[in-house]
Amino acid sequence: xxxxxxxxxxxxxxxxxxxxxxxxxxxxxxxxxxxxxxxxxxxxxxxxxxxxxxxxxxxxxxxxxxxxxxxxxxxxxxxxxxxxxxxxxxxxxxxxxxxxxxxxxxxxxxxxxxxxxxxxxxxxxxxxxxxxxxxxxxxxxxxxxxxxxxxxxxxxxxxxxxxxxxxxxxxxxxxxxxxxxxxxxxxxxxxxxxxxxxxxxxxxxxxxxxxxxxxxxxxxxxxxxxxxxxxxxxxxxxxxxxxxxxxxxxxx
Ligand SMILES: [Zn+2]
Ligand SMILES: [Zn+2]
Numbered sequence: 001x002x003x004x005x006x007x008x009x010x011x012x013x014x015x016x017x018x019x020x021x022x023x024x025x026x027x028x029x030x031x032x033x034x035x036x037x038x039x040x041x042x043x044x045x046x047x048x049x050x051x052x053x054x055x056x057x058x059x060x061x062x063x064x065x066x067x068x069x070x071x072x073x074x075x076x077x078x079x080x081x082x083x084x085x086x087x088x089x090x091x092x093x094x095x096x097x098x099x100x101x102x103x104x105x106x107x108x109x110x111x112x113x114x115x116x117x118x119x120x121x122x123x124x125x126x127x128x129x130x131x132x133x134x135x136x137x138x139x140x141x142x143x144x145x146x147x148x149x150x151x152x153x154x155x156x157x158x159x160x161x162x163x164x165x166x167x168x169x170x171x172x173x174x175x176x177x178x179x180x181x182x183x184x185x186x187x188x189x190x191x192x193x194x195x196x197x198x199x200x201x202x203x204x205x206x207x208x209x210x211x212x213x214x215x216x217x218x219x220x221x222x223x224x225x226x227x228x229x230x231x232x233x234x235x236x237x238x239x240x241x242x243x244x245x246x247x248x249x250x251x252x
Contacts, residue, residue: 029113034105034121035098045121050098056125057091057246065221066090067250076250084221085228089241091218092125099245103216112152119161122244130166133240134210137163137170140227141177141200158244159214174203174211175227184219189249192222200230207235218243 031040033047040047046054061068062076066089073080093099106114123130139159156172163170179199184192213227218241228239 033098034102034114034117036101037105045117046098046102053097054099055094055096057094064088066218066246068094068246068248069250078220078250084225085232086213086224086239086241089218089221089224089243090126090129091243091246092122092129093245095217095219095245095247103245106158107154107216110151112154112157115154115157115161118244119158119163120165122158122162122242123165126242129242130212133242134212134238135168136209136211137168138174138206138211138213138231139170139172140213140215140223141175155214155216158216162214168212170214174206175213175231176201176203184223189220189222192220193225196223196226198226198230200227202230202234202236204234206231209236210238211236211240213239213241215241215243217245217247219247220249 031043032038033040033050034045035050036047038047044051057066058068060070062071062079063074064079064084064087065076067076067078069076071077071080075083095103102114102118105111106118137159139153139156142153142155156170159170162168177199178201184195187195211231213224213231215224218224221241224241228241231239
């Protein structure tokens with residue numbers, strides 16, 4: 001009998017099912033712009049006009065925290081005066097325009113389905129950072145109360161999507177937020193640091209591990225520092241940080 005060369009029945013059914021799932025998902029969520037929700041003719045992250053408005057973090061930036069600027073020593077003043085506990089933090093985009101709108105929709109406007117396209121986008125845009133980054137992903141966690149209000153933990157969804165897009169792992173429970181914190185928006189840098197100090201605890205299973213901490217927006221790095229400190233206290237060997245977007249906080 002001539003036929004397809006030996007693809008087992010179960011894997012044929014499996015791929016038919018995954019095709020069906022993809023089809024159903026596209027029916028429920030046709031490809032649309034992450035920022036303005038315009039329906040797109042083909043799968044893409046942004047529509048043409050949002051795409052041209054994208055602002056990427058420039059190559060001239062702090063080698064440790066990606067704050068833009070030309071810093072003679074390589075590090076921005078903040079990293080020079082207070083070296084962070086993470087090895088390096090980076091984000092492909094400035095927290096502006098279409099990317100800021102996309103993150104806002106994802107976080108505050110009940111669009112958990114944006115995790116998948118945002119994870120794919122992050123995998124593409126951060127390819128060279130990821131090539132040198134730890135493979136074990138850990139999401140910056142929400143506090144339980146905020147989780148109940150929002151019904152989803154957007155950063156865990158993002159870390160999961162990034163893990164699927166890059167063949168990595170993003171296990172749940174490595175890092176927890178133990179103390180309620182105020183939203184950081186509108187707080188000064190010192191207030192931000194106080195607000196998040198000791199707000200996290202890490203599982204003992206991170207001992208000896210290298211981890212990549214995932215967040216949506218990197219601002220002064222106060223939250224990333226506090227989360228990294230908890231991971232390092234639990235014995236993590238190294239922590240890198242990756243976010244979708246960076247807010248510029250020093251006048252460059
Ligand atoms: Zn758009
Ligand atoms: Zn820096």
